[in-house]
Amino acid sequence: MSINKKTAMVSACLLGINCRYDGKTKLNTHIFKFLEDYNIVPFCPEQLGGLPTPRLESTKLNNNKLINKNNKDVTDQFLRGAKESLKIAEIIIPDIVIFKEGSPSCGLNTTNINWKREQGSGITAALFKNSNIKLLSDELF
C-alpha cells in the first residue's frame, strides 16, 4: 500500500474476484482505471458473513429478512457480513466505497427484493449509509 494514495473499498466481485453466488465475477475494468491513484481493498459481505462460494442465490423479503433459493433464512449471515464489512471500513477509513448494484448485500440504490431488482439498498450498503463515508455505485463506471 502506498501511504500517498487514497483508499477505496470495493465490492470484490467488481475487481475480478470470483466471489458471487454463482462462483463467478462481475469484473468492471473501468473501475480499475478510475482507481489508479487509490489503494484498493476488496470486500465481499456474503463471504464475510460465512456463506460459501458458490452458494444459493438470496433475496430480501419485504420485512428485511433474507432467504435463499431453498427458502432457508440467511438473515443472520447477511447481517454478520454487513457488520464485518463496516468493521473493515472503521479500520482502514476509506475515502470511498464502490458498491455493486442489484445485490441483496451491496446494492446501493437497487437491490433484490422478492427475486426482482427493485429500488432500495442491500443490507451492507444500508449499514454504510449511516456512516460518513462517500459511497459510489458501480453503475457510474
Ligand code: SF4
Ligand atoms: S456480496 Fe457484494 S462483493 Fe460479494 S459477490 Fe455479492 S455483490 Fe459482490
